[in-house]
Structures are given as C-alpha cells and as structure tokens.
Amino acid sequence: MVDPLHQFMIHPLIPLKIGGWDVSFTNSSLFMVLSTLLIITFLRFSVNPRALVPGRLQLISESLYEFTSSLIRDNVGKAGLAYFPYIFSLFLFILTGNLLGMIPGSFTFTSHIIVTFTLGVLVIVSVTIIGFVRHGFHFLRLFYPQNTPLFLVPLLVPIEVISYLTRMVSLSVRLFANMMAGHAMIKIFAGVVVTLMGTPLFPVALVTLAVNVSITGFEFLVALLQAYVFTILTCIYLNDAINLH
C-alpha cells in the first residue's frame, strides 16, 4: 500500500493485439480519452449561452482562449495565429491531463516520459515542417551562426543541429519529471503519515500531514505552470521557425 511508484503503473483495461503489437486500451489511454472528451464537452457547452456578457463557465473558456491567443501574439506575432488551434489543443490537453491527475486515485498520463516525448517530438517535427514550408531551404540558416569563419562551419553546424534536437528532450523531460516527482513526493509523505500514525511518533505524522497538504497545493501550481511552460516554449520554437533571424 505504501508504494509511491504504484500510481504510475499501466495496466491494460481492454487487451488488444494487432500484428504482434500490444495496443491495449490502458488506464493511460482511458485518461487521455477522458481529458479529450472533457475539453470538448466543456468548450462546447460553456459557450452555449453565447452571451455578450459571459457567465461563469463562458468566462472560463473565453479567458483560456484569450490567454493562448495573447501568448501566441506576444511570442510569435500575427503570423503565429494561423497555428492557434494546434497550440490551444496542446495547452488544453496537457493542462487537463495534469489537473485530472490531481484527483485522488486517478492516473496522470503526463507523468510518463513516452507521452510527453511524443508531444515534444510532435512539436519539433511540426515546427520544422512549418519552417521549411515558409522559408524553403533558407530555413537551414537557423543552423548557421552569423559571421562564422568558414573553417569552423563543420564543427559548429553539427553543434547547432544537436542543440536544435535537444529541444524535444528538454521539453518532454521537464514536463514528465515535474509531474512524476510531484506525485511521487505526495505519496511518499502520505506513506510516512500512514506508517507513523498509530505509533508513539504520531506528532511527526501530524507535521508530515501538514507538509503534505501544502505540497498538494504546490502540485496544483506545478500542474498549471508546466502546461504554461510547455505552451510558451512551443510558441518560442514556432517563433524561431516563422521569424528567421
């Protein structure tokens, strides 16, 4: 019971095999589907009144929309608004995943590196494609530092390319590590509380319980912040691709 990593276990709900590949519908998939459905239903029904003066729910979805669009306008500029749907869905998907994970007993799919890495690779690949479509081969100037002496080009260009590729690793590891560390920390402190509660050391358990409550509040902050960080970094990478220096 006091196993802090048990919550990250993936178990298949509907076992499924296609051509030797295990494509079972797992609890991770369940929560991804849940968060997608939640986003769609929320956005659909919160704007249902179409009031000029928005009600509470309509205000939430409108301010989410405004937040993302001003993020794009500030970081990328007007040209970036063409990619608003992509960034908005990315933001809402991660945000909902993080927040669903804060419900006790639920599963946080953003605490798995493979999920966040897929999102990160998706961001970098699509940003690269956007860059090539908009600038053609001129986009490769991104990997050529200005005023480089010619004899250093064979050394510096690979470094720039690797530096470009590290973006997807740091993007995904940041989200995954924050979510996993936070959730494991909550469980570890809760384990201390449970273990010490019935013993003469119970004052320690009470202190730990208080700490755990504050950590839970902190985790909500991290859940919001990491979704924001992921989104703003996506905007910055998009900016690099759209507005070449």
Next chain:
Amino acid sequence: MPKKPGTVNPNFSPQSSLGFAYRVGLEFLSGILVGLLLGYVVDHIFGTQPWGLVAMVILGAAAGILNIFRMLGLGGFPFSKVDVPKSEELGEKKDG
C-alpha cells in the same frame, strides 16, 4: 540573435532559483542524451563502432553548454557582433 520587437524574454518564468538550477542541469543533460542517441544511430549506419559515439557525445555536450549560454542570455552566437551583453548589463563589476 537580434531581439525582435514584441518578444518576451524566453528565459522568464515565474519559478524559483532552484527550478532555474534544475533547468540548467536539464539543458546540459539533454544535450548529452541527444548526442548519445545520434552516436548510436551513426555507428549503426556506418559501422564505425566506438568513434561515432565518442564524437557525438562530445558534440552533444558542446550543444548542452551552448543551450545553457543561450538560456542565461549570454549570447550563444559566438561570432555575431549584436547580441553579446556588456558586463555592466549582467550586473558585474569589472574594476577588480
């Protein structure tokens, strides 16, 4: 990289300095990880057993350092004349 109007400082995030330190470490680590991965791929394709890995890990570490320099706002384009901040802007005193 000349600063475009309307861009916010990408290094800004409302995090503690501890979080900032973690991010510096992460940038370096991800450079080495990507170098490791590329080294494996290069060795696998060309059959140059240890050398691709050695070279790529070193290049990856260099890329990690470059990432850290960019994150700290210390330029990162070593030969451009535009973006190197003066030491006064960094809050240092050079009279010692």
